[in-house]
Amino acid sequence: MKKMKYSSFLFALVVLLSGGCDGAKEKQHETLKDAFPGQFYIGTALNEWQITGKDTAAVKVVKEQFNAIVAENCMKSGEIQPEEGKFDFSLADPFVDFGEKNNLFTTGHCLIWHSQAPRWFFTDSLGNDVSRELLIQRMKTHIETVVGRYKGRIKGWDVVNEAIMEDGSFRNSKFYQIIGEDFIKLAFQFAHEADPDAELYYNDYNEWYPGKRDAIVQMVKNLKAEGIRIDAVGMQGHIGLDGPSLDDYEAAITAYASAGVNVLITELDLSILPSSKPGDLSADIATNFEYRKEINPYADGLVPQEKQDEWDARMVDFFKLFLKHADAISRVTLWGVSDRGSWKNDFPVRGRTDYPLLFDSDYQPKPVVAKIIELTKE
Secondary structure: OHHHHHHHHHHHHHHHHOOOOHHHHHHHHOOHHHHOOOOOEEEEEEOHHHHOOOOHHHHHHHHHHOOEEEEOOOOOHHHHOOEOOEOOOOOHHHHHHHHHHOOOEEEEEEEEEOOOOOHHHHEOOOOOEOOHHHHHHHHHHHHHHHHHHOOOOOOEEEEEEOOEOOOOOEOOOHHHHHHOOHHHHHHHHHHHHHOOOOEEEEEEOOOOOHHHHHHHHHHHHHHHHOOOOOOEEEEOOEEEOOEOOHHHHHHHHHHHHHOOOEEEEEEEEEEOOOOOOOOOOOOOOOOOOOOOHHHOOOOOOOOOHHHHHHHHHHHHHHHHHHHHOOOOEEEEEEOOOOHHHOHHHOOOOOOOOOOOOOEOOOOOEOHHHHHHHHHOOO
């Protein structure tokens, strides 16, 4: 008996010194990107501090946990071409370099969007709206320059962003006012000509609203009927505890897949805070509400356990849904690395503190990360 105990002790000591048995070691180092091979990419959005390497803690998380990236802001038209003909690639270049160096699926976001577009895009020297022909030429030049610069390096582009309203009508943006609905077709055409091998996406929020969903499906069918390349619909995935319903979200996934394109979850975050107003789930950055203490209940970081459990369960339910439709979904991207840098801390109310992502403000994985990884084994 003493000999057996001594042998057991030696074995345990060897295991401990060697880092544990293979199974325990594997579990210890299991990451999100390791959990979904053959199902979908798992990605995150990078901000300026992460692209430049100043946020070293976040960069470490990205390298360990994710296999796809997108830039939060530095590739939007107002950032990348603030003045006509003067392109600024000072952040876009290191972003793309980071993706290549770390073997990450890199997405460009975004080419044509009514918001965060430079004012000069739509006006002449007197401040009047430009002609249809000139706006089309400016679109073409912008897309050709940006997509052409990263030809073969950026794998997919959010070509058009947020062009459809919740009721299914076209957003009355300057692109729509001056060009008409053809601006969408032209943007996809110009992007394809600039890089024929790049995947091309349409991206939107509240993408589960029936009216918007049906209009996007029809838009996809119309583009395909005209021979225009479109590879996927990006469902942004800015969700809350009180909406959308899983049934509505699933209906949207299946509707887009049935239209003959892939589905992407492009900007996933789950707010734990109460809605600013009943039923508000908008991701329109022009939206803002006055600060009220009652809609910022966790400013001190102390989230009640029952509320955290509710948040965990809802995030798990959405990942269950994504896995259920993994044949249609090719990428799931979180909109930010950690709670510390989430845009939801200031949207739609400045000064709030939200906890919408998988990694906390100290860049540590929340317990839900292990639960999500476990889903892939069921």
